[in-house]
Amino acid sequence: MKDVGSAGLTKQRQAVLQVIRGSDGHLTANEVFEDARRILPGISFATVYNSLRFLREQGMIGEVLFGSDAARYDRKLTRHDHAICNACGKLIDLDLPIPPELVKRGERLSKFKADSIEVILRGTCPDCVRA
Ligand SMILES: [Zn+2]
Ligand SMILES: [Zn+2]
Structure with a gap:
């Protein structure tokens, strides 16, 4: 897998990353979608969802799961x-x-x-x- 710095990201992925890094909370995919639309009107939920998965796989964002609740996305990557x-x-x-x-x-x-x-x-x- 090639190394992807945030400069090499598509603008959709950059928007999703920007939303997560700009939030001190832990947004669900729906909340990320709402905010990402403000940066990039026209972005689809599927694109946001795929971007979240991509960024998580790249280790650029964290994911928090509590039981059956919706996954939340975390800008903090170290153990906490x-x-x-x-x-x-x-x-x-x-x-x-x-x-x-x-x-x-x-x-x-x-x-x-x-x-x-x-x-x-x-x-x-x-x-x-x-x-
Ligand atoms: Zn409360
Ligand atoms: Zn956290």
Whole structure:
């Protein structure tokens, strides 16, 4: 596979990348589509979807999956954790230092060789606590 810098991307893929890099949230494909249309009117959902898959395969964006929820796209590529609001669905990045004992314990219980552990904090965001 040839090396693709963002300069070598089609304008559709650039628009999708721009949307994700410009968002501090974790957009679903639908939300990326809505924003990408503002940059590039006429872009189709299928093109956005294919661009997301391409950018993910190239390691240019991250993907976050929670159970059966829609995939969300993440500009942050390094290991990190997430906090998700049970009331409004807001998803934010969170960096929790993972103690090595936790990784060891996870390996022991699963009999897997661990590459990483990610933590999901579920609760109520400040906006929803106030509401
Ligand atoms: Zn909330
Ligand atoms: Zn994230």
